[in-house]
Amino acid sequence: MGTKPRIRWGARHVLYLLLLAVLLAFGVTTWIELKCKTFDFTPTNWLFLFATFLAVVGWIITAIVNLRNSIKQHTINILLQSRLSTAFNQRTDDLAAVYPTGKILTESDLTNTDPNNLAALAALKYFLNHHEFVAVGISHGDLSHDVLKSSLEGIVVGLYEKAEVYIKARQREDPQNFEHFVWLYERWKPKGN
Numbered sequence: 001m002g003t004k005p006r007i008r009w010g011a012r013h014v015l016y017l018l019l020l021a022v023l024l025a026f027g028v029t030t031w032i033e034l035k036c037k038t039f040d041f042t043p044t045n046w047l048f049l050f051a052t053f054l055a056v057v058g059w060i061i062t063a064i065v066n067l068r069n070s071i072k073q074h075t076i077n078i079l080l081q082s083r084l085s086t087a088f089n090q091r092t093d094d095l096a097a098v099y100p101t102g103k104i105l106t107e108s109d110l111t112n113t114d115p116n117n118l119a120a121l122a123a124l125k126y127f128l129n130h131h132e133f134v135a136v137g138i139s140h141g142d143l144s145h146d147v148l149k150s151s152l153e154g155i156v157v158g159l160y161e162k163a164e165v166y167i168k169a170r171q172r173e174d175p176q177n178f179e180h181f182v183w184l185y186e187r188w189k190p191k192g193n
Contacts, residue, residue: 010141012067019060026053075144078137079151082130091123099124101158105165124163128178131156135180153188160185 029049033039041049082088098120099105105124109117134152137143160167160181170177 012064012071012141015060015064015067019057019064022053022056022060071142072144072147074142075137075147078134078143079148087126088130091126094119095123095127099162104162107165107169110166110169121166124166127159128163128167128181131159131184132178132181135184138184139180149188156181156184157189160189 026049029039033041039045094116098116110121112118131152134143134148138145138148167178167182171179171182
């Protein structure tokens with residue numbers, strides 16, 4: 001398979017680093033002044049330094065909270081839109097008609113030209129692409145891992161196990177096919193599998 005997807009650095013990580021840098025700068029400045037009296041701070045200077053520090057830390061924390069809330073809201077919107085989608089629901093019916101819960105695809109299913117089977121395979125491809133999109137969003141930090149794991153963990157594991165033959169067939173053609181979805185399955189699968 002291709003390169004293994006990983007969680008990427010995003011705005012949240014930059015804000016955490018910025019917060020750490022501000023804390024370190026304030027700590028070092030305070031320590032130097034208390035130990036060496038390098039800056040010869042007056043009470044007004046201390047007040048200005050402390051007020052500036054609080055304002056910057058408050059801004060960074062507010063940005064972190066807003067970003068986290070925005071990611072969670074975006075995640076919930078993705079979940080709701082997919083569930084309310086007519087196409088999503090139709091493909092759910094197409095897949096369930098041929099491959100009900102617990103039935104796993106076999107190699108012969110991939111070459112079966114029955115119209116119902118072809119519709120089910122098209123639905124399977126749709127769901128795999130949808131969950132690949134979700135996995136990419138998680139790996140880039142654009143979607144909330146915790147929210148999605150709470151709501152989709154069983155679905156992702158079940159979909160992978162149902163479609164493993166199809167996924168591996170597609171990855172023989174191109175190792176990058178569904179690589180993020182497979183990565184997500186590996187993270188979420190029950191221990192011991």
